Amino acid sequence: MGRNERIKAFVNGRIYAKFKPLRIVSGMVFAGDMIVYSGDSDRAKKIARELGGETVDLQGRTVLPGFVDAHVHLGALGLLHYAINLQNLKSIEGVKKAVLEYRERYPQARVVIGFGWDQERFAEGRWPNKEDVDSVSKDVPVVLIRACGHAALLNSVALEILGEQLKSLPSDFVARDTRARPTGLVFEEAVEIAREKFVELVGGRKDMLLRGIEHACSLGVTSIGFMSASLNDFKALQELLYEGVLRARVHVYFKHSEYDTISKVGFRKGYGHDMLVINGIKLFADGSLGARTAFLSEDYSDAPGWRGKLLLNERELTRLLEDIVGNRLQPAI
Amino acid sequence: MGRNERIKAFVNGRIYAKFKPLRIVSGMVFAGDMIVYSGDSDRAKKIARELGGETVDLQGRTVLPGFVDAHVHLGALGLLHYAINLQNLKSIEGVKKAVLEYRERYPQARVVIGFGWDQERFAEGRWPNKEDVDSVSKDVPVVLIRACGHAALLNSVALEILGEQLKSLPSDFVARDTRARPTGLVFEEAVEIAREKFVELVGGRKDMLLRGIEHACSLGVTSIGFMSASLNDFKALQELLYEGVLRARVHVYFKHSEYDTISKVGFRKGYGHDMLVINGIKLFADGSLGARTAFLSEDYSDAPGWRGKLLLNERELTRLLEDIVGNRLQPAI
Numbered sequence: 001m002g003r004n005e006r007i008k009a010f011v012n013g014r015i016y017a018k019f020k021p022l023r024i025v026s027g028m029v030f031a032g033d034m035i036v037y038s039g040d041s042d043r044a045k046k047i048a049r050e051l052g053g054e055t056v057d058l059q060g061r062t063v064l065p066g067f068v069d070a071h072v073h074l075g076a077l078g079l080l081h082y083a084i085n086l087q088n089l090k091s092i093e094g095v096k097k098a099v100l101e102y103r104e105r106y107p108q109a110r111v112v113i114g115f116g117w118d119q120e121r122f123a124e125g126r127w128p129n130k131e132d133v134d135s136v137s138k139d140v141p142v143v144l145i146r147a148c149g150h151a152a153l154l155n156s157v158a159l160e161i162l163g164e165q166l167k168s169l170p171s172d173f174v175a176r177d178t179r180a181r182p183t184g185l186v187f188e189e190a191v192e193i194a195r196e197k198f199v200e201l202v203g204g205r206k207d208m209l210l211r212g213i214e215h216a217c218s219l220g221v222t223s224i225g226f227m228s229a230s231l232n233d234f235k236a237l238q239e240l241l242y243e244g245v246l247r248a249r250v251h252v253y254f255k256h257s258e259y260d261t262i263s264k265v266g267f268r269k270g271y272g273h274d275m276l277v278i279n280g281i282k283l284f285a286d287g288s289l290g291a292r293t294a295f296l297s298e299d300y301s302d303a304p305g306w307r308g309k310l311l312l313n314e315r316e317l318t319r320l321l322e323d324i325v326g327n328r329l330q331p332a333i
Numbered sequence: 334m335g336r337n338e339r340i341k342a343f344v345n346g347r348i349y350a351k352f353k354p355l356r357i358v359s360g361m362v363f364a365g366d367m368i369v370y371s372g373d374s375d376r377a378k379k380i381a382r383e384l385g386g387e388t389v390d391l392q393g394r395t396v397l398p399g400f401v402d403a404h405v406h407l408g409a410l411g412l413l414h415y416a417i418n419l420q421n422l423k424s425i426e427g428v429k430k431a432v433l434e435y436r437e438r439y440p441q442a443r444v445v446i447g448f449g450w451d452q453e454r455f456a457e458g459r460w461p462n463k464e465d466v467d468s469v470s471k472d473v474p475v476v477l478i479r480a481c482g483h484a485a486l487l488n489s490v491a492l493e494i495l496g497e498q499l500k501s502l503p504s505d506f507v508a509r510d511t512r513a514r515p516t517g518l519v520f521e522e523a524v525e526i527a528r529e530k531f532v533e534l535v536g537g538r539k540d541m542l543l544r545g546i547e548h549a550c551s552l553g554v555t556s557i558g559f560m561s562a563s564l565n566d567f568k569a570l571q572e573l574l575y576e577g578v579l580r581a582r583v584h585v586y587f588k589h590s591e592y593d594t595i596s597k598v599g600f601r602k603g604y605g606h607d608m609l610v611i612n613g614i615k616l617f618a619d620g621s622l623g624a625r626t627a628f629l630s631e632d633y634s635d636a637p638g639w640r641g642k643l644l645l646n647e648r649e650l651t652r653l654l655e656d657i658v659g660n661r662l663q664p665a666i
Contacts, residue, residue: 004369006367006369007369031364031369032367034339034364034365034367036337036339036340036364037383037384046383047380047383050370050376050379051369051370231597231598231599232599234599235599238599238600238601239601241604242601261594261597262598264564264594265564265567265594265595265598266564266565266567266568266571267571268568268571268572268575270575271571271574271605271609272604272605272606273604273606273607276604
């Protein structure tokens, strides 16, 4: 039989074929994406020869099954590629310095995106505000996402660009001072609006998702649960799929606002391409503790009178869950 | 190595492995749905043994690649299972007799469905009308679809049941006498409305589609282009898929009225499960010759002043085609 490119043997490896009980083998043969043999290297070599396949010498390297990350915000993950890392900064001054350095390093940048700040760690003992970022970027929009992803700090230009869109949101999503002017802090849906808007100024949605996929693959993660995907994300993933660059398997959980369309088409959990599967719908019941949007049974100790924000009440949530499950889709909250 | 259920060898067959140039082999080995070896039986047996698979003796039987039928109205095909075959009848009297016999044979039937008549073959030299069928079924609805699928004959009960739905259609779709009463003949969209309505009185949509699939498989057709599918058809096919009974590969062409939803989700041609693929959109430019709905450049010789019915004018058609192709879907007309 001639050469068969879909047959591949891996030999001389330390291949974890099973964990319970542990079974480590040295050889394995694949036919396409199916394992047809696992055992010793000599036999693997022989089978590959028989089927006209190639043999790869692993030279003692370890092989593990791909990791699964069931809860990934793939767009946000990809965006980190373009973002300033603010995770270890211990002061608002440090954040300002990081933005300034970025602007000096990339004078052509049309937007500054940062990720990872946490006001609880700031020496100043207060939340940052738009004046802080205006002082280092007057003309270029700045979007600094909090570590939790449920809050973001915008400068005045960014607030101006998003003006109309932010107006349509519930008032809780845009923090305002006593004179009703935005402080620069926005929450929940407003964070997403900012991200969607400004990603177009960097590499665009498709590139952003690809960066997320590549990051996952670089860590051995071969299967991803993509939370809160939009239909535009889904379109972009299909493009990546047909360009042959979607190397991790993606299980899509659409965001709540896309549910009507999804249920109209009548997808069930599991429908789709082997590498791009439709799984379910992601709902948000409330926000995060750090952003003070998590819904508590009593007031926040540092914010008397404030218990966070319930995004769906019990009745809405019950009705939605019944509907989603009735449509044979997987709900995630 | 232990037993591997996904490995299967077929031996002692007359297996057409290739046509240009012709190559007939006696043995073949599958790993899942992938052919990993084709050649002589002894070697196929040996490989299966090596991989822990089963060997099936074909005892000289012929094996061909699955046939592809690129244009199937799967619902209509499945409906034939429940329908009286009117294809060889040469008179309206013959049609009446067939309906009568069916009613005597199935006194519990809640609807009588027939398929295949052609007025061109009728000794009476005229189109049939509702009085013809009323005379053999006053109480149970009768739907007799013409051989082309673009026209149908209904009795009075059926017309009454569909009353409101037919009213909403363009007047050309429901034939009327000089006193504006329906003659019993309906065309195009009205045929589909009748089929959708009355299929619920027989086995239901899912069963109907399954009958179509099974019929295709019984003839060696393993891949189908399903024309004018509705979203409800798509839902039912997903159910069949997950019940493990969808044995033919289905490429779905949604009907025009579902295009808005499909384009909103942003599918591309080829997305979907390996056995249930989304391919494109089916448009109707006009009808059929026999039903007199095909659009001609001059009058029908037997119907002066009538040129058939253009369902989409050139401008609409061009705009739609550009839009569908722009969305990376396959148009079919």
